Amino acid sequence: MATESAEKADGGLVFHPMDQFIVKPLFGDAGTVGMFTITNVTLWLFLAIVAVVLLMVLGTSKRAIVPSRSQSVAELAYGFVYKMVEDVAGKDGLKYFPYIMTLFMFIVFANFLGLLPMSFTTTSHFAVTVVLAMAVFLTVTILGFVKNGAGFLGLFWVSSAPLALRPILAIIELISYFVRPVSHSIRLAGNVMAGHAVIKVFAGFAAIAAISPISILAITAMYGLEVLVAFIQAYVFTILTCVYLKDALHPSH
Incomplete structure (x- = not known):
């Protein structure tokens, strides 16, 4: 995170x-x-990309029977995402595993690097998360039409609902589909930004001697929560990508 930005003005802290x-x-x-x-x-x-390469390429280059720490972490990440894709998108989704794995690792490292002192949290910017979300949206949409043709439109037609309700539900499904990249990007950027902003506020109050101990405890608690959020938000973004992939491969309700 950036250096503390607080100054004395009119006798108070800003x-x-x-x-x-x-x-x-x-x-x-x-x-x-x-x-x-x-x-x-x-x-x-760039540093997030370098970190992913160091772990996934250099960290596993020896492929030892008794793995090193970096190889163990890389293997755990690989198995975790592989299982996620298989469980959510099915066997058909495994061919797209490299793309989903890349997304997960990039977001995880971008989130965790943003927790370092004096760093910058790239995933707090909508310019970054919107690009990631739009890439997923366009990929699964194009894939849906390539794999299913016009049958991909079955995603919006709820055949199990009463006939009179199907047109209304189709409109709702269509709107919700195009809202996906919005919610996908805002969820990640919003959660990361909010947590970092709260930590900054508590850090500003730490300069006040009377409440400094409370503020330090709050910063510690929030930082621990942000470590958890950094992983959870990467997981949520990835699992939603798997859900969207499943819809593209098997669009019928």
């Missing part, structure tokens, strides 16, 4: 918990951010 989410260029004019500007977001996205 907190700026949202300053940690400001996109800043690493080089050049601090106020200019263009399409190709290298920013703090760029840096920490």
Whole structure:
């Protein structure tokens, strides 16, 4: 997270918990951010990719019978996501396992790297999570039509419902389908952003001697919760991707 942004003004403390989410260029004019500007977001996205490569490629390169710590973690992650895809999307979904595994590992590392002091949480930005969510949405939609043709539209037709209700339910299903990337992206970014902002607020109150011990305890508790949220949000994003994949492979109600 970014350095503490609190200052004395009019005899009181002014907190700026949202300053940690400001996109800043690493080089050049601090106020200019263009399409190709290298920013703090760029840096920490790159570091998340590097961390995934180090664990999944270099950490498993020896393939020892008695695994090292990095190999054990990589194997646990592999088995965890593989089982998730198989259970939710079925055997047919396993061919798309590499894409889902990549999503999970990237989000996990981006979330955890954002918990380091002086770091930047890339998954707190909707620009990042919307791209991830739209990639999933477009992938499963295209896959649904490629695999099923017009039969993919059966996803919106609830055949088990009374005939009179089916057109209404079809409209509801269609709206909910196109809302998927919105909820998919907001859930991840919103939860990550909220937790980091609360930690910043408590950190600001830590400067007040009277409530400093309480504030420190609150920061510790919130940080522990954020560690849990970092994993849970990656899991939720991934399992929803598996659900959407299942709908694309088997669209009929």
